[in-house]
Amino acid sequence: ACKTEGILILWIIRLLFSKTYKLQERSDLTLKEKEELIEEWQPEPLVPPVPKDHPALNYNIVSGPPTHIITVNGKECINFASFNFLGLLNNEKVKSAAQASLKKYGVGTCGPRGFYGTFDVHLELEERLAKFMRTEEAIIYSYGFATIASAIPAYSKRGDIVFVDEAACFAIQKGLQASRSNIKLFKHNDMADLERLLKEQETEDQKNPRKARVTRRFIVVEGLYMNTGDICPLPELIKLKYKYKVRIFLEESLSFGVLGEHGRGITEHFGINIDDIDLISANMENSLASIGGFCCGRSFIIDHQRLSGQGYCFSASLPPLLAAAAIEALNIMEDSPDIFQTLRAKCERIHKALQGISGLKVVGESFSPALHLQLEESCGSRENDVKLLKRVVDYCMNSGIALTQARYLEKEEKCLPPPSIRVVITVEQTEQELDKAASLLKEAAQSVLN
Amino acid sequence: MTDLKYRLAPASEMSRYCFPNNAVSGDASRCVCLIDSSTVEEINHIVHNGGLYKRPFNEAFEETPMLVAVLTYVGYGVLTLFGYLRDFMRQWKIEKCQNATEREEQKDFVPLYQDFENFYNRNLYMRIRDSWNRPICSVPGAKVDMMERVSHDYNWTFTYTGRVIKDIINMGSYNYLGFAQKTGACQEAAAKVLSQYGAGVCSTRQEMGNLDKHEELEKLVARFLGVESAMAYGMGFATNSMNIPALVGKGCLILSDELNHASLVLGARLSGATIRIFKHNNMQSLEKLLKDAIVHGQPRTRRPWKKILILVEGIYSMEGSIVRLPEVIALKKKYKSYLYLDEAHSIGALGPSGRGVVEYFGLNPEDVDVMMGTFTKSFGAAGGYIGGKKELIDYLRTYSHSAAYATSMSPPVVEQIITSVKCIMGEDGTNIGRARVQQLAENTRYFRRRLKEMGFIIYGNEDSPVVPLMLYMPAKIGAFGREMLKRNIGVVVVGFPATPIIESRARFCLSAAHTKEMLDTAHERTWKSWNRYSLHPK
Numbered sequence: 001a002c003k004t005e006g007i008l009i010l011w012i013i014r015l016l017f018s019k020t021y022k023l024q025e026r027s028d029l030t031l032k033e034k035e036e037l038i039e040e041w042q043p044e045p046l047v048p049p050v051p052k053d054h055p056a057l058n059y060n061i062v063s064g065p066p067t068h069i070i071t072v073n074g075k076e077c078i079n080f081a082s083f084n085f086l087g088l089l090n091n092e093k094v095k096s097a098a099q100a101s102l103k104k105y106g107v108g109t110c111g112p113r114g115f116y117g118t119f120d121v122h123l124e125l126e127e128r129l130a131k132f133m134r135t136e137e138a139i140i141y142s143y144g145f146a147t148i149a150s151a152i153p154a155y156s157k158r159g160d161i162v163f164v165d166e167a168a169c170f171a172i173q174k175g176l177q178a179s180r181s182n183i184k185l186f187k188h189n190d191m192a193d194l195e196r197l198l199k200e201q202e203t204e205d206q207k208n209p210r211k212a213r214v215t216r217r218f219i220v221v222e223g224l225y226m227n228t229g230d231i232c233p234l235p236e237l238i239k240l241k242y243k244y245k246v247r248i249f250l251e252e253s254l255s256f257g258v259l260g261e262h263g264r265g266i267t268e269h270f271g272i273n274i275d276d277i278d279l280i281s282a283n284m285e286n287s288l289a290s291i292g293g294f295c296c297g298r299s300f301i302i303d304h305q306r307l308s309g310q311g312y313c314f315s316a317s318l319p320p321l322l323a324a325a326a327i328e329a330l331n332i333m334e335d336s337p338d339i340f341q342t343l344r345a346k347c348e349r350i351h352k353a354l355q356g357i358s359g360l361k362v363v364g365e366s367f368s369p370a371l372h373l374q375l376e377e378s379c380g381s382r383e384n385d386v387k388l389l390k391r392v393v394d395y396c397m398n399s400g401i402a403l404t405q406a407r408y409l410e411k412e413e414k415c416l417p418p419p420s421i422r423v424v425i426t427v428e429q430t431e432q433e434l435d436k437a438a439s440l441l442k443e444a445a446q447s448v449l450n
Numbered sequence: 451m452t453d454l455k456y457r458l459a460p461a462s463e464m465s466r467y468c469f470p471n472n473a474v475s476g477d478a479s480r481c482v483c484l485i486d487s488s489t490v491e492e493i494n495h496i497v498h499n500g501g502l503y504k505r506p507f508n509e510a511f512e513e514t515p516m517l518v519a520v521l522t523y524v525g526y527g528v529l530t531l532f533g534y535l536r537d538f539m540r541q542w543k544i545e546k547c548q549n550a551t552e553r554e555e556q557k558d559f560v561p562l563y564q565d566f567e568n569f570y571n572r573n574l575y576m577r578i579r580d581s582w583n584r585p586i587c588s589v590p591g592a593k594v595d596m597m598e599r600v601s602h603d604y605n606w607t608f609t610y611t612g613r614v615i616k617d618i619i620n621m622g623s624y625n626y627l628g629f630a631q632k633t634g635a636c637q638e639a640a641a642k643v644l645s646q647y648g649a650g651v652c653s654t655r656q657e658m659g660n661l662d663k664h665e666e667l668e669k670l671v672a673r674f675l676g677v678e679s680a681m682a683y684g685m686g687f688a689t690n691s692m693n694i695p696a697l698v699g700k701g702c703l704i705l706s707d708e709l710n711h712a713s714l715v716l717g718a719r720l721s722g723a724t725i726r727i728f729k730h731n732n733m734q735s736l737e738k739l740l741k742d743a744i745v746h747g748q749p750r751t752r753r754p755w756k757k758i759l760i761l762v763e764g765i766y767s768m769e770g771s772i773v774r775l776p777e778v779i780a781l782k783k784k785y786k787s788y789l790y791l792d793e794a795h796s797i798g799a800l801g802p803s804g805r806g807v808v809e810y811f812g813l814n815p816e817d818v819d820v821m822m823g824t825f826t827k828s829f830g831a832a833g834g835y836i837g838g839k840k841e842l843i844d845y846l847r848t849y850s851h852s853a854a855y856a857t858s859m860s861p862p863v864v865e866q867i868i869t870s871v872k873c874i875m876g877e878d879g880t881n882i883g884r885a886r887v888q889q890l891a892e893n894t895r896y897f898r899r900r901l902k903e904m905g906f907i908i909y910g911n912e913d914s915p916v917v918p919l920m921l922y923m924p925a926k927i928g929a930f931g932r933e934m935l936k937r938n939i940g941v942v943v944v945g946f947p948a949t950p951i952i953e954s955r956a957r958f959c960l961s962a963a964h965t966k967e968m969l970d971t972a973h974e975r976t977w978k979s980w981n982r983y984s985l986h987p988k
Binding site: 029034037038041042043044045046047048049050054056057059060061062063064065067070072079081082083084089090094095098099102103104105106107108109110111113114115116117119120122125142144145146155158169170171174177178200212213214215216217242244245247248275283284285286288289290291298299300301303304305307310313314315316318319321322325402403404406408409412422 | 464550551552553555556558559560561562563564575582583584585586587588589590591594597620622623624625629630631632637640641644645646647648649650651652653654655656657658659660661662665685686687688692697703711712713716719720732741744745754755756757758785786787788820822823824826827829830831841842844845846847848849851852853854855857859860861862863866903940942958
């Protein structure tokens with residue numbers, strides 16, 4: 001025993017007196033060499049030059065309000081490009097509610113929610129949204145993109161697992177990146193693929209049950225996918241939720257105010273108990289024609305975001321006039337629930353009318369108000385596809401129908417969708433206008449693609 | 451240009467001053483002579499020909515007195531013990547658990563929150579929760595109306611009594627130039643645009659959301675800042691978190707100040723670049739990092755860095771300090787890196803004509819590669835902007851995440867910004883803008899001077915309209931805020947984790963709309979509130 005202690009003490013003395021190596025300053029460079037290195041180093045330019053004809057550089061300029069009749073680049077057209085599904089952008093009641101709020105509160109809130117930026121309109125909007133969606137609580141954000149991008153990292157941290165659909169929108173991708181969790185992509189709307197991933201995770205868990213007990217799991221899906229216009233199979237997802245004990249986060253930006261008998265979204269569409277979904281997130285920039293976003297769900301879940309949602313705590317709150325506009329839009333949605341049926345009928349009509357265009361195929365559900373028109377056959381490179389679709393869009397714009405291509409950041413998307421023309425249907429479009437749009441697209445496809 | 455050298459006051463003296471010895475002009479110097487440990491006399495020499503600083507730079511961060519630090523730790527210790535006791539009682543059902551709980555059907559799921567994560571929330575934050583999220587029901591100007599709320603269960607739930615507390619002096623809202631108004635030219639213009647354009651836009655900038663109003667705004671902002679081109683976004687937080695990843699990526703280096711805002715930190719993380727932190731406003735620390743980065747290259751592979759981006763803010767809102775911009779620009783030029791300046795709090799608030807921290811120091815806006823700022827604080831609106839060279843803005847128009855995926859700004863908000871910028875520039879034909887900028891500067895100097903005379907410990911630069919008043923003890927955070935509210939003054943109190951654990955503070959945000967009477971009232975009531983709970987400020 002004495003010997004081992006003696007050896008230990010000698011070892012400690014040796015360690016105390018040995019040289020320590022700092023990993024970074026390993027070198028023995030002289031001052032002159034360092035200065036030469038500093039002289040020689042040339043950084044890249046801050047930004048690479050952008051070619052003048054880059055398709056995303058030259059924006060369309062809209063003069064005046066982007067309502068049903070829109071003036072784009074000087075030409076008056078019928079608007080098939082703005083997500084104004086319920087036509088509330090130009091609604092007089094909404095505007096006068098916003099005016100009243102402007103007279104009372106001014107424009108900005110001058111602070112985040114925690115520091116005198118909470119107005120009674122915000123509290124009222126949160127209550128109204130929670131009541132409308134029949135959940136316990138709702139929380140509003142001042143920017144639609146930031147809503148889901150702040151909600152996901154508030155719950156899912158490093159080491160947690162998120163199963164997300166391949167076609168998830170960019171905001172979800174950024175939220176996942178910020179969360180630093182393990183991301184598992186499953187094929188779009190493919191429940192068999194998702195189940196396979198869940199089973200694999202289950203076997204992993206059995207190998208390490210201690211870790212599995214603290215690893216949270218989430219599934220992130222969208223109600224109506226922005227990139228494909230499809231609906232997600234929510235009933236099957238609920239079954240998987242309870243079988244594998246995974247929480248569901250549902251992004252309803254496109255389906256809120258569109259699906260369901262009263263516009264409550266995909267849960268009403270499928271008749272699912274809303275408490276089965278852990279978190280519903282949506283932005284108020286589509287059906288509600290305002291700015292911002294909200295999350296709703298049980299208080300147990302939503303209240304956490306009031307301290308952990310980055311976009312909520314560290315950003316100024318929503319300007320009161322926009323909150324008042326959203327409240328009035330909700331009022332209109334509650335008072336006239338037949339607009340949802342009207343919108344769906346119009347979607348079906350144009351979906352049918354757009355079938356059979358040579359060269360273009362329709363991507364999206366028949367009741368989805370945001371469709372994509374993709375090329376049936378690609379001409380080889382994405383750049384050329386984009387140029388071809390631009391010619392179709394220009395043809396339509398010149399004849400009075402305003403359309404746009406769906407814009408993506410090609411290098412940043414995880415699963416880049418193919419180039420497409422976005423067609424948006426609103427309740428304000430008359431049947432003649434829908435028919436005109438369909439026939440014009442047929443003409444354009446004929447002339448450009450053949 | 452030779453290296454900038456620093457002389458630090460010896461640690462035995464109880465203050466923390468950093469100052470440069472400008473070797474360029476040779477005679478310019480600023481030194482701190484310590485007469486004794488409790489008073490410090492500062493001798494400033496204003497720099498003339500070719501010097502970096504054209505005006506005195508007075509910044510102070512008095513170190514926490516030892517007794518106060520000890521008492522603060524003891525305070526937190528007691529609170530933690532009580533926290534454990536209460537958790538124990540809740541677990542054994544002696545005390546009712548007021549927390550919302552998981553659904554019965556999901557009780558066997560992996561718990562969503564770890565008990566320890568929420569310890570601070572349940573036991574410390576909940577006690578003084580009424581200091582935050584105070585709901586108001588009027589325009590957030592110099593005086594504000596607040597909805598009264600009471601709690602009968604120690605802040606777990608609130609009920610609104612229905613009464614409105616009127617005319618609280620508002621020292622918590624970021625309303626530096628007083629543009630938060632419900633009447634006046636800005637509000638009328640915004641109302642007109644609202645009736646013409648509506649409230650929303652329903653599309654992104656790259657698709658169908660680019661209105662003529664946005665183009666008008668961007669040209670005006672570029673002119674205001676003195677840069678070639680500018681781009682505006684709907685949210686200030688998102689301006690940082692969505693554009694920094696577009697500018698830098700893997701293989702680049704970001705040098706970020708210790709106390710940068712959450713949006714800058716998030717943007718830096720999302721970009722995938724390597725991040726290194728330098729000590730707050732410490733140019734020696736920054737220079738060391740720059741040197742090491744260029745000499746040693748990327749870790750392990752030793753490849754040279756693609757580019758280096760320095761992230762700093764104009765005014766740091768928790769400290770009230772102003773960035774040492776002349777030195778940062780000198781370093782950036784020497785080491786060929788790029789500068790990203792976040793002027794969220796300083797645009798409109800600093801500079802003789804409100805052009806921000808660049809004008810405050812008399813520098814050239816072209817020296818700052820990326821000038822970012824927000825419209826929330828000095829312009830009474832919402833949103834953010836980035837200004838810089840035309841190539842930079844063209845690149846951002848094409849590759850910014852916000853341009854491709856986020857809805858563009860609301861038209862009435864855009865109009866509010868346009869009108870307020872024109873007012874500050876004097877282009878609306880009046881002198882209101884200029885007068886407000888001057889009023890803010892006077893208010894700042896007066897307020898800070900009086901508080902210092904009363905003996906309070908105030909952090910930050912003399913010219914910064916953000917005034918942090920140190921509280922230190924956890925008990926004082928809630929007490930001070932409540933006392934001030936009882937006396938009809940609304941201040942912001944902050945504690946851990948927004949600040950270091952022993953440096954809790956109350957923060958006053960000055961505004962051009964505050965009159966001298968309001969400031970005097972604020973002084974008097976601050977003194978009274980403080981004296982209610984302690985013997986003497988020092």
